[in-house]
Amino acid sequence: MNHHQKMLSILAVGLFTLGAAGMAFGDDDDDDDRRGNRSERSQPHADFAPVTNAAYGEECGSCHMAYQPGLLPARAWAAVMSPEGLSNHYGDDASLTDALRNEISAYLTANAADQTGGKRARKFAESHTGANGGLPRISENPYFVKEHDEIPLRLIKDNPDVGSLSKCNACHRKAAEGDYSEQQINIPGHGPWTD
Ligand code: HEC
Numbered sequence: 001m002n003h004h005q006k007m008l009s010i011l012a013v014g015l016f017t018l019g020a021a022g023m024a025f026g027d028d029d030d031d032d033d034r035r036g037n038r039s040e041r042s043q044p045h046a047d048f049a050p051v052t053n054a055a056y057g058e059e060c061g062s063c064h065m066a067y068q069p070g071l072l073p074a075r076a077w078a079a080v081m082s083p084e085g086l087s088n089h090y091g092d093d094a095s096l097t098d099a100l101r102n103e104i105s106a107y108l109t110a111n112a113a114d115q116t117g118g119k120r121a122r123k124f125a126e127s128h129t130g131a132n133g134g135l136p137r138i139s140e141n142p143y144f145v146k147e148h149d150e151i152p153l154r155l156i157k158d159n160p161d162v163g164s165l166s167k168c169n170a171c172h173r174k175a176a177e178g179d180y181s182e183q184q185i186n187i188p189g190h191g192p193w194t195d
C-alpha cells in the first residue's frame with residue numbers, strides 16, 4: 001500500500017466503526033421505547049437525577065413539569081413547600097393535604113441541589129442567591145440566568161409555545177429525564193440552539 005491507500009483504508013475502518021456504534025445506539029433507543037423501560041437505560045447525559053417520587057410527579061407535575069429536586073437547594077424547597085408558600089404559589093394556589101405536603105417536602109429536601117453530588121446540581125446550589133421578594137425560583141438562579149441570557153424575548157415571552165423560562169420542557173426535549181444538554185434543545189419556532 002502506498003501512503004494514500006493506507007490513509008483511505010484507515011478512514012474506511014473509522015467510518016465503519018462509527019456506523020456500527022451509531023447503529024448500536026439506535027437499537028438501544030428503540031429497545032427502550034418498545035419496552036418503556038427507563039430503569040435499565042444508561043443515562044450518559046442526565047444532568048440531574050430524574051424524579052422518582054410518584055406523589056411529587058403527580059401533584060407538582062400537573063401545571064408545569066415536575067422540576068428535578070436538584071434544581072433548588074433544600075432551604076428553597078422548604079420555602080416553596082411551606083403552607084403559606086403553597087397557598088400563594090407564584091400567583092396560583094397549589095395547597096396540599098399535610099400528609100402529601102410532608103411526603104413531597106421530605107423527598108425534595110433530601111434530593112435537593114445541595115444534598116446531591118451531581119456536578120450540575122452543585123452549580124445550581126452554589127449559585128443560588130435566595131428569593132427576590134416572593135418564592136425562590138430556579139429561573140432566577142444567576143447560573144441559570146447566565147445560561148439563558150442570549151435567548152431573545154420573542155422566543156420566550158412572546159412565543160405562544162413557550163411563555164416563560166419556567167417551561168423547561170418546551171425547549172429542552174429531554175427535560176423530564178434530567179437531560180438539559182445543548183444537543184437536546186429545540187426551541188419552538190426556532191429549532192436547535194447553536195451558539
Ligand atoms: C395549580 C397549578 C400549579 C401546581 C399544582 C403547582 N404549580 Fe408550581 N408553578 C405554577 C405557576 C403558574 C408557576 C409560575 C410559572 C411562570 O412564572 O411561568 C409555578 C412555578 C413553580 C416554580 C418556579 C419555577 C421557576 O421559574 O423557577 C417551582 C419551583 C414550582 N412551581 C414548584 C412546584 C411544586 C413543588 C409543586 C407541588 C407542590 C407545584 N409547583 C405545583 C403553578 C403550579
Ligand code: HEC
Nearest residue numbers: 138147155156164165166167168171180181182187193195
Ligand atoms: C426558551 C427555551 C428554553 C427554556 C424554556 C429553558 N431553557 Fe434551558 N437552555 C436553553 C438554551 C438555548 C440554553 C443554552 C445552551 C447553550 O448555549 O449551551 C439552555 C441551557 C440550559 C442549561 C445548561 C446546559 C449545558 O449543558 O450547559 C441548563 C442546566 C438548563 N438550560 C436548564 C433549564 C431549566 C431547568 C429550565 C426550566 C426551569 C430551562 N432550562 C428552560 C433554552 C431554554
